[in-house]
Amino acid sequence: MADLETINKEKELLSRAVSGDKEAFGQLYDFYAPRIFRFIRLKVGSQTLAEDLSSESFLRIWEYLCEEEREIEESFQALLYKIARNLIVDYYKRKSSQEILMDDDFKEFLEGQLISDDARLNEDTEAVHRALVNIKEEYQDVIIWYYVDELSVPQIAKIMGKSQGAVRVLIHRGLKALKEHLEETE
Amino acid sequence: MDIIIRKIKYLQRIQPNTSWLQSQRSFLLSEISRSQQQVKERKNLLVFPLFNFSKIFRPAFALAFSIIVLASSLGTVGIISAAQNSLPGDLLYPIKTVLEKTQFTFTADQASRTKLSIKFATQRIDEFNQLIDKSESKENIQKTVKKFTQELVNVQTEINSLKQKNAEKAAEVAKLIQAQTPIYEDTLIKSTEKLGYILPGEKEKEDLRQNINQALEEVNKTREITNGLVEPAQSPEDIEAGPPGSESSGGEIIVPIEPGVVESQSMQFENLQPSAEEVEKVE
Numbered sequence: 469m470a471d472l473e474t475i476n477k478e479k480e481l482l483s484r485a486v487s488g489d490k491e492a493f494g495q496l497y498d499f500y501a502p503r504i505f506r507f508i509r510l511k512v513g514s515q516t517l518a519e520d521l522s523s524e525s526f527l528r529i530w531e532y533l534c535e536e537e538r539e540i541e542e543s544f545q546a547l548l549y550k551i552a553r554n555l556i557v558d559y560y561k562r563k564s565s566q567e568i569l570m571d572d573d574f575k576e577f578l579e580g581q582l583i584s585d586d587a588r589l590n591e592d593t594e595a596v597h598r599a600l601v602n603i604k605e606e607y608q609d610v611i612i613w614y615y616v617d618e619l620s621v622p623q624i625a626k627i628m629g630k631s632q633g634a635v636r637v638l639i640h641r642g643l644k645a646l647k648e649h650l651e652e653t654e
Numbered sequence: 655m656d657i658i659i660r661k662i663k664y665l666q667r668i669q670p671n672t673s674w675l676q677s678q679r680s681f682l683l684s685e686i687s688r689s690q691q692q693v694k695e696r697k698n699l700l701v702f703p704l705f706n707f708s709k710i711f712r713p714a715f716a717l718a719f720s721i722i723v724l725a726s727s728l729g730t731v732g733i734i735s736a737a738q739n740s741l742p743g744d745l746l747y748p749i750k751t752v753l754e755k756t757q758f759t760f761t762a763d764q765a766s767r768t769k770l771s772i773k774f775a776t777q778r779i780d781e782f783n784q785l786i787d788k789s790e791s792k793e794n795i796q797k798t799v800k801k802f803t804q805e806l807v808n809v810q811t812e813i814n815s816l817k818q819k820n821a822e823k824a825a826e827v828a829k830l831i832q833a834q835t836p837i838y839e840d841t842l843i844k845s846t847e848k849l850g851y852i853l854p855g856e857k858e859k860e861d862l863r864q865n866i867n868q869a870l871e872e873v874n875k876t877r878e879i880t881n882g883l884v885e886p887a888q889s890p891e892d893i894e895a896g897p898p899g900s901e902s903s904g905g906e907i908i909v910p911i912e913p914g915v916v917e918s919q920s921m922q923f924e925n926l927q928p929s930a931e932e933v934e935k936v937e
Contacts, residue, residue, distance in 0.1 A: 490686045497679055505670040523678050530686055532853065542854050554850035561787055561848060593664040615662040647658050
């Protein structure tokens with residue numbers, strides 16, 4: 469995904485979108501919507517909420533791009549993930565932990581959505597998700613971006629505003645924390 | 655580790671519902687068209703600088719009026735008590751700050767002045783913590799963190815003056831400060847997490863992050879000063895292990911902070927230097 473062709477295409481779509489081309493924005497949506505949904509879905513308990521926050525992320529980024537005298541130096545991807553992440557942070561600020569726990573329907577989502585014949589696979593997916601939501605927020609982010617969304621370390625560093633070295637450390641520590649949680653539950 | 659990575663990759667199968675994706679696309683593009691249309695209409699509209707009567711019916715005016723009526727029906731004691739719990743941006747907040755200044759001006763004893771400045775710093779950090787949770791306007795949050803930094807500078811000045819006059823008493827008060835600094839630090843670090851990522855051009859948020867970092871620097875300076883004052887026989891771990899404000903002498907003056915603040919892990923000061931092993935493994 470990080471190849472030059474994709475980057476150039478994204479830049480072109482972004483500049484068209486900034487000048488008001490909604491179809492260009494539609495193409496960016498087609499490419500990023502499944503990823504953003506997955507990123508949010510893995511971090512919030514409820515399906516409805518994940519859908520709402522995904523839509524909100526795109527509306528917010530459109531508003532952001534349309535603000536006057538805005539010079540876009542950052543990639544669309546980095547902006548979108550930051551906005552999605554901030555929306556999740558805002559959501560958790562408003563909700564009590566009790567409400568968040570009550571919302572959790574990930575198991576039902578897996579059963580309904582994945583339609584896998586392999587019961588073991590679904591169990592493993594659920595277990596890894598359970599472990600993921602129990603580790604530090606920053607670790608969750610880097611694990612999803614690096615292993616699930618397959619972003620490169622420089623791309624993650626851009627989103628997080630950290631050095632590449634710091635991101636590598638976070639990935640390593642995140643993986644270690646995830647392993648510990650998985651072993652605890654097994 | 656390979657097994658775990660394989661298991662993480664299972665999460666790639668998570669996909670949104672295709673019909674939802676399509677309906678959202680249409681919704682999004684129609685919203686965009688609507689907003690573009692609104693912008694055009696606004697540009698075409700000639701706006702005359704007429705007096706807007708609707709201003710006087712704004713909720714802010716109604717609220718201010720109700721507060722005046724309410725305040726007049728309450729006694730002075732009621733107002734003062736309400737002011738104590740007010741937050742920056744509230745109507746009664748200026749009363750709170752005036753009361754604090756008056757209290758400080760009429761306190762002559764150096765030890766009491768130092769304790770008062772710790773109390774005010776703790777109050778500011780408590781207000782800051784409440785504001786950041788409420789997603790209040792960044793301006794008020796920024797003002798509060800700046801005031802907190804200022805209060806900390808006052809703490810440093812007061813404790814230094816106390817040290818000149820009575821070193822023994824200064825050591826005693828320094829212990830009180832040492833009990834508070836981890837709370838200040840944790841609250842500030844946790845707040846940066848709550849702030850989320852800063853988008854390019856979000857100047858207010860960026861300024862706020864800088865102010866928080868400045869406050870953290872002052873917390874460190876305060877810690878260094880107090881460490882130098884407390885007798886070396888008592889290790890800092892012993893002091894920090896105790897509950898905040900648990901010291902008996904003058905402990906009643908410290909405003910307790912919300913529980914849970916201390917739980918957060920240090921992000922700012924976390925060691926993020928990669929070890930050779932860590933770098934190698936990720937690469």
